[in-house]
Amino acid sequence: MSFTLATWNINSVRLREPIVCKLLAEEGPDVLCLQECKSPVDKIPLEQFAALGYTHMVAEGQKGYNGVAILSKLPLEAAGAHDFAQLGHARHVAAKLSNGVTIHNFYVPAGGDVADRTVNEKFGQKMDYLAQMRDFFHADAPQKSILVGDLNIAPRTDDVWDHKKMLKVVSHTPVEVEALSQTQDAGKWVDITRQDIPDGLLYSWWSYRAKDWDLAxxxxxxxxxxxxxxxxxxxxxxxVIRAARGWEKPSDHVPVFATFDL
Known part of the structure; x- marks a missing residue:
């Protein structure tokens, strides 16, 4: 069984339903994992997605914030959802495909603007979230599993536009990178994107603040x-579907794809 999977922080699935449908129609992944859906589950526009063949969904939602969903052409069943760091946020959902593969879909907290938990509660929440992810996968070693999502950390020096300038910017600070590394090590997770594309600058997010994101x-x-x-x-x-950053009413993230032959 071969299937293609994509992950995309959509920044409101209802507002950006047209470009979700564009991606599904043009690229046709078998499974699409969305983050920051900003919608209760019953308000996700599943009818439009089902018309394109995506008749299966497992999701966790809340009004206006967070939210994660797994859309699929393939049958899948719910495999749990965890409230890491006890934030009361819809930031994780898991589903299992018929071939036994479990997919974990995560939306890790962004962490605010200051990389210091003593003055920034949001940064503390991010670090606690990553620590509990680490402990979860350490306690129950995952097998035949895929983890995707907006992890809100760019770990490598070539995962950011300027390593030195970004060292004190939340998402690339050494303490965050180390926390993500510990989480990755706990589950012995392999970074599939960098396994396939080992060298060179590679991005999946460009700020809305840039007047010309592509040129900058x-x-x-x-x-x-x-x-x-x-x-x-x-x-x-x-x-990485870089072009999606330039679609009408885009998310600031773009979809990332991988295919698995199992």
């Missing part, structure tokens, strides 16, 4: 696809 190109790779070692060699075909 001050991006960050915040969106990730990981897999457990037992299936990581089956992952290939990674790509």
């Amino acid at each position: 190109d001050k991006g960050r790779r915040l969106d990730h696809i990981w897999a457990t070692p037992d299936i990581s060699n089956a992952g290939h075909g990674s790509r």
Whole structure:
């Protein structure tokens, strides 16, 4: 069984339903994991997605904030949702495909503007969230699993437009990178995107603040696809749909893809 999976922080699934449908129609991933849906589950426009073949969904939602959803052409069943750091936020949902693969879809807290939990509560929440993710996967070693989502950290020096200038900017600070590394190590997760594209600058997010995001190109790779070692060699075909940042009423993130032959 071969399937293609994509992850995308959509920044409001109802507002951006037209470009979700554009992606589904043009690229046709078998599974699309969305973050920051900003919608109760019953308000997600599933009818429009179902018309394109996406008749299955597992989701966690809340009004106006957060929210994660897994849309699929393939049958899938709910496999849990966890409130890491006990924030009361819809930031994680998991689903299992018929081939036994579990997909974890995450929206890690952004962490605010100051990388100091003593003056910035949001940064503390981000660090606590990552610590509980780490402990969760350490306690129950995942197998035959894929982890995707907006992890809100660009870990490598070539995952940001300027490593030195970004060292004190939330999303690329050493303490965040170390926390993400510990989470990755706890599940022995393999970064599929960088397994396929090992070298060079690579981004999945460009700020709305840039007047010309494409020309300025001050991006960050915040969106990730990981897999457990037992299936990581089956992952290939990674790509980033950069053009989506220029679509009408775009998200500030773009979709990231990978294919798995299992």
